Amino acid sequence: MAKLTLLLISAALVNNVVLSRFLGLCPFLGVSKKTETSVGMGAAVIFVITLSSMAASLIYAHILVPLKLEYLQTIVFILVIAALVQFVEMVLKKNMPSLYEALGVYLPLITTNCAVLGVALDNVAKEHSFLQSLVYGIGTAGGFALAIVLLSGVREKIESNDIPHTVSGMPIVLITAGLMAIAFTGFSGLI
Amino acid sequence: MSKSFERFYNGVIKENPTFVLMLGMCPTLAVTTSVSNAIGMGLSTTAVLMFSNLIISAMRNIIPDRVRIPAFIVIVASLVTVVQLLMQGYTPEIYKSLGIYIPLIVVNCIILGRAESYASKNSPIPSFFDGLGMGIGFTLALSCIGFVRELLGGGTILKGVLPIDKYPNGIVAIPEAYRISIFVLAPGAFFVLALLSALQNYFKAPSATNTSKSSESGCGSCSACSGNTNVKEEIKEEIKNSGEDK
Numbered sequence: 466m467a468k469l470t471l472l473l474i475s476a477a478l479v480n481n482v483v484l485s486r487f488l489g490l491c492p493f494l495g496v497s498k499k500t501e502t503s504v505g506m507g508a509a510v511i512f513v514i515t516l517s518s519m520a521a522s523l524i525y526a527h528i529l530v531p532l533k534l535e536y537l538q539t540i541v542f543i544l545v546i547a548a549l550v551q552f553v554e555m556v557l558k559k560n561m562p563s564l565y566e567a568l569g570v571y572l573p574l575i576t577t578n579c580a581v582l583g584v585a586l587d588n589v590a591k592e593h594s595f596l597q598s599l600v601y602g603i604g605t606a607g608g609f610a611l612a613i614v615l616l617s618g619v620r621e622k623i624e625s626n627d628i629p630h631t632v633s634g635m636p637i638v639l640i641t642a643g644l645m646a647i648a649f650t651g652f653s654g655l656i
Numbered sequence: 657m658s659k660s661f662e663r664f665y666n667g668v669i670k671e672n673p674t675f676v677l678m679l680g681m682c683p684t685l686a687v688t689t690s691v692s693n694a695i696g697m698g699l700s701t702t703a704v705l706m707f708s709n710l711i712i713s714a715m716r717n718i719i720p721d722r723v724r725i726p727a728f729i730v731i732v733a734s735l736v737t738v739v740q741l742l743m744q745g746y747t748p749e750i751y752k753s754l755g756i757y758i759p760l761i762v763v764n765c766i767i768l769g770r771a772e773s774y775a776s777k778n779s780p781i782p783s784f785f786d787g788l789g790m791g792i793g794f795t796l797a798l799s800c801i802g803f804v805r806e807l808l809g810g811g812t813i814l815k816g817v818l819p820i821d822k823y824p825n826g827i828v829a830i831p832e833a834y835r836i837s838i839f840v841l842a843p844g845a846f847f848v849l850a851l852l853s854a855l856q857n858y859f860k861a862p863s864a865t866n867t868s869k870s871s872e873s874g875c876g877s878c879s880a881c882s883g884n885t886n887v888k889e890e891i892k893e894e895i896k897n898s899g900e901d902k
Contacts, residue, residue: 643846
């Protein structure tokens, strides 16, 4: 249990997926203009990464390893993720229309989010068990959601400030992200 | 021939994927801690890009329109696996230092973006050179960022690129006490890119991020991620259509 908690904290805070490993940077910079949308994106990512890390871990351990097809992992994982995202969208649409409304727009975009594939590949590279993969997925996705919500909060404040023309737009967002990355390095003392 | 050259020039200068189109930001920030890493990443992406463009363009009349995105992804993923195995065999050191970012070339938006916006509409030879140009442009851009970060953060120039027996540590330009090590760490990547993008703003160079309205620019890079807004919309429609089929 203690080990799993440590894994969760290290995935969410110490090795934050966006701020220290640069995975999923595109939605991080693109969908963080308003807190509302960033919360939606964060929730959708948590949902998909949790499911896909479980699915990928099961498929790797029970299909690819017995058949000695480990080298096909990249192809298999990307297809699994794409299919899963589509499946989740269909199920949500049918059974939970309110959640579908909330996440709908963001779900298809997640297929191209490299954090999802990154987590699946990481789990294999680090030889995580099924339970560890699940915890690692939740931690990573939680870290992503935390970072994107924090950034969107800062960006909403920045909007109303007077920024020199040269750094307005993308540069100021990148500088903000850099400062957040410095702040997150402070967590490295946690474990 | 002239058309091929025009595609090449377009990829390297006019529509440089990193500086102008702002595509593929994840590898740009993650692997540019040194020039040797940047070149390794750039060249492997170039190889995938050239052949994915070539194959997709050659098969563009066979692949049904509805399933083209999944088909593209499978082609790209197969090529990435080939490149990954080759690198593991022949350049184990670079393979080790790039780690997880090699399989992640699959989700690099430059590749799917070019497949969708160029290769699926043009004949194989220009598509091949389009991939080559884009790849070389990407490599050059990564090397520039890598050069700055390596110099300021590590104090060396071209470590691992110059012959190892003569310069085991590259050219040491800055003594250890004066290095700003944050530049090789994660925050430094954001700062270098912020600086580059600010310079572009200042000189009004064409870029995805400095359209007249700065407040919209954030989404420029978002949509840039999977090629362009159209690609995303199309993917979305694609998924909807196939969902309705069933």
